[in-house]
Amino acid sequence: MPDLTFQTPAPDAVAEPPQDRDTFRLAAFGALLVVVLFAGYGIGRLSGSSGGGSGAANGPTAPAAQPTMGMAGNENAPHTHAAATASNANPGEAVGGLAVTASGLTLVPEITTTFPAGVRKPFRFRITASGGASVTTFAVVHDKPLHLVVVRRDLAVYQHLHPTMGPDGTWAVDLNLPDPGSYRAIADFTAIVGGNQVPTSLGVDLAVPGDYRPVPLPPPTQSATTDRFTVSYEGTPHAGVAEPLLVSVNSVDGKPAELEPYLGAYGHLVVLREGDVGYVHVHPEPQLVDGKVKFWLAAPGPGNYRMFFDFQVAGRVHTAAWSVTVG
Template identity: 60%
Template structure:
């Protein structure tokens, strides 16, 4: 075979320049840096910091309470009972002393406590035909009940209330002449009511007075079988009078306690009389009558009536009756007293309906005769 020609070898100085640079720089720069920095920077931290920070945080301080420690033994032995009988006897003796002290203070106060007596709780049983009104209370438009701190309820301002309507047969009278006054109380259907509860010995109380708060009369008409009430009435002076019927009707098995009013007119020259001065002591039929106490509108207050010159006797189931009428609209409140006298005094509890001027009329009985004392009351 013919000889093949060989490639000519390059002379030493004929090698490319890039190969010479490669020999000089056989170790790349990154490898040189690796040799110089064989230990990474993070490994150069001192050995004392080799423990992680969170591990040090788990170390429990010496002051931390170890709740796993077992509690010390406690003595469950009960306390001795040897002194219990003595303590009980001492407490009983102290209670007796307190009770007797309270009784003595009550007598020193003459029964003029600032709180009205408690009333029995209402029950769900049907109401009887006769109402036992032994506790002090007032009669207003909403019926009987202790006065509240919002002012006493008033009545007599309307012909109709609670479905009942006052229907007088005649309303015109002649001055100084006795005339027959007849009226009915009509039920919602229009028929006269014929059944009433007995309240303080009477089924109906009728108050008559003139618009200037003079000519006061407390009357008790009789009712016929058809429900017509009637009596002979004398109105002394000309003017406009108010008749106020205070009763408890029995309608449909319910008791409806209310107060209705109507005007009566007496023709003539009407000359209104100014209210008398607000004195606390008056004289009537030779008897001196005074009162102590100051009625207000925000709380129930006691009134103590004192009669000098005779012993007060029960009248219509109580030791007295108090009618309070407001000047202007003749709003009416009828108050009954406590059952028993308080050191010879008649004690009422009352709240004034509102600020204003009033006349108070106190009916009481001495030696079998009924008397009426009247005062002007100003409530600020």
């Protein structure tokens, strides 16, 4: 390897003129500057190609996601969820009701979660935010600030209720659970916390002591009879793909029933999964299609489901139910 150590000139060497020395120093400085610039350029190219830096090679940096704000400055204004369409239906609906705490909110039952079979008894609970304070402001969704679905875990018993809230944030509703077994109470709501809307659904187990005999899920069908109506649907639900479901309601004489708006829509579809009671609430399109209620459903995954359709005729609410298997 060559020796790059600078040597002191011998005594008999001829000294360089001052002007030549200055010229040499200037040229050396220029060469060093060129080396530094090229080195910096190379380092920049390497950094850009590794994805760790910004620059023209990587394109503009995407802006950070911003939180969605809801009803700023008007927390008590009504709020409605948009009806599902093919373009906005989720590729696999979000499953709710599986946890007692989600999105920083907790469902806190009060007094008891055990109920006698066939006896009306109040069920009270609160929705609390981080720190344990009760939430007292909720957006109105489909005419109500909170929807409570109570279902037995074998999906044989279903109730869609609307508790009322006291000034302290305590919700109350009378429950009459007809048969022994384990039930799931699912609160579906949009809380307003710090000026932001927080839609979520939380669930808690309820117990009815006694001789519990689970009922097998009925076989899949696309038609059901409830009260004096025959209710059927057209369409095939698939996992992860939004598919249209058209629900028709006919009276005993075969004529289409005159559906009335119920909770801001011509019908409500609650889909519950067998096994874990995963909960999906699907909203219909705002107008009837050839006299039928049109939903867009993307099942959250394969499995067996029970679908409950609530509708209103002549001021009375009815519920039809079907089983469906999603492959």
